[in-house]
Amino acid sequence: MGHHHPFLFSLFLLLFSTATADDGATILKLANSITPLPSGWSTKSSTTFCSWHGINCDSSKSRVTSISLSKLSLSGTLPPEISTLSELQSLSVQGNQLSGDLPSLANLTNLQYIFLDSNNFTSIPPGFFQGLTGLQTLSIGNNVNLSPWKLPTDLAQCTSLTTLTANDCQLFGSIPDVFGSLPSLQNLRLSYNNLTGVLPPSFANSGIQNLWVNNQQIGLSGSIEVIGSITQLSQVWLHVNQFTGPIPDLTECKSIFDLQLRDNQLTGIVPASLVSLPNLVNVSLSNNKFQGPVPQFPPSVITVKNEGINKYCAGPGAPCDALVMTLLEIAGGFGYPSTLSDKWDGNDACGWPLVTCDAGKKNVVTVNLAKQQFTGSISPSFAKLSSLKSSVKLITKPGNPFLRTDVDTSSGGTTNGTSSGGTTSGGSSAGSTKIPGGMIAGIIVAVVIFIVVLSFILYKYKKRHPKSGKELKQDGGKAFFKNEVAGGGNGYNKVPIALHGQSSDGDNSKNIFEGGNVAVPIEFLRQVTDNFHEINIIGRGGFGVVYRGELHDGTKIAVKRMESTVMINKGTLHLHGSSGSQLHWMWQEESSICTV
Structure with missing residues (x-):
């Protein structure tokens, strides 16, 4: 085999000289692509x-390991041949006026440092991050002429990355959820771009220390809950975005010294864990929707910016009203939605349009959170509102599909009915027979037809017997329509039916059609029309305004709120119903006249 050695040695020299020639040729291409020519360079x-x-x-003086041309006022381009410098470890051309397309650096596994910031580059090639397994630092910020580009999922291949600086460089779209693959990442600076969407869940438990995502054009959105799980954080810039929800518990983020949250849509009470951060020096909370008491920071916090739009209920050092705090606890169960904060102002619970207080403005008697599309949980703090008089309308399906069912956690299945000893949502005991909805509808239709026919007979009888009268009155919070016929007294057959049958026995919120008397509580009409909310208006006429409503079983109704000046002469009986049709109530509040 010894006679083959000269041949192998010659082949090695050929390959070595070719590689050397290639690196030299690439540097010569670079010399001819930039101006002015750096000192000692040649284009020949x-x-x-x-x-x-x-x-x-390197030590052989043949392979390029570093190109360092920063801040030389260079213009021109970087030639694509740079991608052939396989031993390149560092590329530094920041602080120039270089332009054009960036060369592909994919699969340069020895490349550790790339500094391209503060230039005029116009595009990034596809696959730019592929195979950069040795990359530790990439700085491409302040390249405002770049075509809009997204951080690719290829970033996950940069497993050695510690610093990514890509501020003000035309990034758009969402931040890829790849940070579970970047265990060494400490610095992430993506400010002044057009990033949207939420903070990626893979931020949790990462080693990020400096997080800058501030000043996005449209704004990142969603919760900042994941911040509480990044325990190595020291500097957090989230300002000028569209983040919502409360500040998370920051108990485990003891290294934070600078927290910028201003100009977002954050809500809720500022947590004590933020106020007590041991290393906090700078904090900004201005122009959000924070509620509760104004946070009081210790003297060690040098800069506190907390002016602008917020919804604090009392000034610095002053406690909030206990009733206000109870309502905020209730809002906390829903994650402090922005809609509740928008409707809140000051330290007066009774000033919140979603609650109704008693005459003395001392107690909350009604809380109306219907049709708000809230998520979360119903807070146990409702129990603190001891004066509540609201009724509860429980819709089991489709909104709450697991109510009235047993959930088999072992198999994932469900069974009808409740567990042993339980009760259904309607108040009946487990195992009781359900009344079909069709039967209930049929009963209602039959009673409605009976009342309509009866009303017609009474109308004809009145025309023939002028002495018979009509009495309309309001008593005990109920509206009555009472027909009396001479000699008839209360001798009509009684046909009771509960249109609001979820109430317990004896609850005077039931509507009873009994004989010729029809009792409809005013509070019931308020409930089914969301307190005569303007969104339920379906018409206006000479009699007054007509509102839509909905009974617990889904029956649609229309309620006409009559004008007092026209009710006496124009009030008539209108109660219609059939399968799939509507029930109509007409009533007038001011003069205590109701028509049902």
């Missing part, structure tokens, strides 16, 4: 390129 020959200013080579 690259024989001595390893001695040129800013070029470093």
Whole structure:
């Protein structure tokens, strides 16, 4: 085999000289692509390129390991041949006026540092991050001429990355959820771009220390809950975005010294865990929707910015009203939705349009949170509102599909009915027979037809017997329509039916059609029309305004709120119903006249 050694040695020299020639040729291409020419460079020959200013080579003086040309006022482009410098470890061209397309650096596994910031580059090639397994620092910020681009999922291949600076460089779209693959990442700076969407869940338990995502054009959105799980955080810039919800518990983020949250849509009570952060020096909370008491920071916090739009209920050091705090606890169960904060102002619970207080403005008697599309949980703090008089309308399906069912956690299945000893949502005991909805509808239709026919007979009888009268009155919070016929007294057959049958026995919120008397509580009409909310208006006429409503079983109704000046002469009986049709109530509040 010894006679083959000269051949192998010659082949090695050929390959080595080819690689050397390739690196030299690439540097010569670079020399011809930039201006002014750096000191000691040539555009004709690259024989001595390893001695040129800013070029470093390995010990063999043949392979390029570093190109350092920062802040030389260079213009021109970077040639695509740079992608052939397989031993390149560092590329530094920041602080120039270089332009054009960036060369592909994919699969340069030895490349550790890339500094491209503060130039005029116009595009990033596809696959730019592929195979950069040795990359530790990438800085591409302040390249405002770049075509809009997204952070690719290829970033996950940069498993050695510690610093990514890409501020003000035309980034758009969402931040990819790849940070579980970047265990060494400490600095992430993506400010002044057009990033949207939420903070990626893979931020949780990462080693990020400096997080800058502030000043996005449209704004990142959603919760900042994940921040509480990044325990190594020291500097957090989230300002000028569209983040919502409360500040999370920051108990485990003891290294935070600078927290910027201003100009978002954050809500809720500022947590004590933020106020007590041991290393906090700077904090900004201005122009959000924070509620509760104004947070009081210790003297060690040098800069506190807390002016602008917020919804605090009392001034610095002053406690909030206990009733206000109870309502805030209730809002906390829903995650402090912005809609509740928008409707809140000051330290007066009775000033909140979603609650009704008693005459003395001392107690909350009604809380109306219907049709708000809230998520979360119903807070146990409702129990603190001891004066509540609201009724509860429980819709089991489709909104709450697991109510009135047993959930088999072992198999994931469900069974009808409740567990042993339980009760259904309607108040009946487990195992009781359900009344079909069709039967209930049929009963209602039959009673409605009976009342209509009866009303017609009474109308004809009145025309023939002028002495018979009509009495309309309001008593005990109920509206009555009472027909009396001479000699008839209360001798009509009684046909009771509960249109609001979820109430317990004896509850005077039931509507009873009994004989010729019809009792409809005013509070019931308020409930089914969301307190005569303007969104339920379906018409206006000479009699007054007509509102839509909905009974617990889904029956649609229309309620006409009559004008007092026209009710006496124009009031008539209107109660219609059939399968799939509507029930109509007409009533007038001011003069205590109701028509049902």
